[in-house]
Amino acid sequence: MPNAIAARPEVSVVVPCYNEVETLRTLYVRLQVTLDGTERTWEIVLVDDGSEDGSYSRMREIAMSDPRVRPIPLRGNFGQTPALQAGFDHAKGETVIAMDGDLQHAPEDIPRFLAKIDEGFDVVSGWRERRPEPWFSRRFPSKCANLAMRYLSGVPLRDFGTTYKAYRRDVLKELHLYGEFHRFIPVLAREKGAAIAEIPIRCGPRVAGNSNYGIGRTITVFFDLIRLFFLTRYLSRPLQFFGTLGFTLVGAGIAIETWLVCLKYVAGLGLLEHRAPLFLLGVLLLVVGTQFLTLGLLGEMVVRIYHSSRAGAVYSLRRVPAGATKTVGPVESATPSLQMSPP
Structure with missing residues (x-):
């Protein structure tokens, strides 16, 4: 039995999950090995976004064997952005890493994210350099969306769409996500003066279940992009x-x-x-x-x-996990620069 989780772990890994019962055990084992190798205190926050395949039961089984794993059950299927917001609100680590639960993101890349954070960056975004996905339904819409995002936001990332990113805790404190805005966290963070880096990551094939993304999602992303363009430039004026x-x-x-x-x-x-x-x-x-x-x-x-006024949460919990903190405070510090690391 692992030692109990630290009151303030150094690293939190947030994983939003929807019908990922087949991959959760393997994901946990790979995360445990990788995080133990970093020689830092850590926790894994598994957010169940209204799964219907028993994912939450699997999360509880894992949490019973390792107190560093914390399942967060949402009342229904709110979507990826609210699920991530729930994970961020309940994460305790000074560095927060977000990733998908379908094993397309390699947990073994986490040390490289942490190394960039240690260099002084506030946000480190993954770049799926090679994607084993259909060109027409996934890669082509993604390229169009990324091109539009770079142009409208002024943030020169090559891959906005991936969830696999690392953040300093104080950067996340001031962000409130909704819609599909998890893609635009680097843009929102840049508005707060965050230093941003991008690193290439591995992207494997989905090993189980069905993808919840398709070409239709691109339309939603473009609407959110227009919203972001207006909000970041004219919200206060x-x-x-x-x-x-x-x-x-x-x-x-x-x-x-x-x-x-x-x-x-x-x-x-x-x-x-x-x-x-x-x-x-x-x-x-x-x-x-x-x-x-x-x-x-x-x-x-x-x-x-x-x-x-203060905006409310975009999700509803079935229960509040013990020791969880939902209060989101102001940013304590940020580096007023934007830098890109070479691939």
């Missing part, structure tokens, strides 16, 4: 976005109406007799532009309310 658009439309409307008035008095052309469509377009631009300005002002009021 919506009037800048809507106000600029509103002033542009109002200015165009004023220009059109001024030109039509000039035509009426200089050339004697009636507004409604000769230029009715253009006149109506100018009025429409004035009305819509004013609405955008009003929307920007309302957005400023919403932002004020948002920053004065």
Whole structure:
């Protein structure tokens, strides 16, 4: 029987699981061997995202033999991002590593993540250099999504989609995830001044069960990307976005109406007799532009309310694990730089 888990382990490994009963035992054994080899105190946080194949029972069996394993059962299938948030909220380690439970991520890569964290990076992201997956349904959409993410976010990662990443605990404290935002944690962390590195990782074939991802997931990712683009740039200043658009439309409307008035008095052309469509377009631009300005002002009021309140969790637990801490506090320190490590 292993020694009881430390009150504050050095490393937490968070694994969101959905119907992974066939891989959990093997995953635990490989994680145990790898983490013991790091000579650091550690814990494994297994989050059951409403599995229907007995995954939670397998987690409890493993936890009974090793107190360093902590099962976190969610009330239903909330999705990968809420499952990760649940794991982050209950992880106690100073370094938190997130990975999938289907054995496509090699636990043996963990020491390389820890080495990068030890170099001073706040976030270390994995890069699936070689992927044994179908080109059309998985790799091609992934390449398109990663290209768009690099362009819109300004973070030069080659692989945003992989869950396999390492974080300093203080970086995660200030993040609140929803939707499919687990892919964009490096972008959100960069907004907090985090130093980011990327390392190549091994990506093996799925050994059991069925993948929950497909080409349809790309559409959701692109919607989340648009949301992220707006939130990271204009969340605290919506009037800048809507106000600029509103002033542009109002200015165009004023220009059109001024030109039509000039035509009426200089050339004697009636507004409604000769230029009715253009006149109506100018009025429409004035009305819509004013609405955008009003929307920007309302957005400023919403932002004020948002920053004065605290968002709730995006998941619901069947039970709260003993000794768990759900409070998420402010970031204590961050390095204001972005660096990429060579592959």
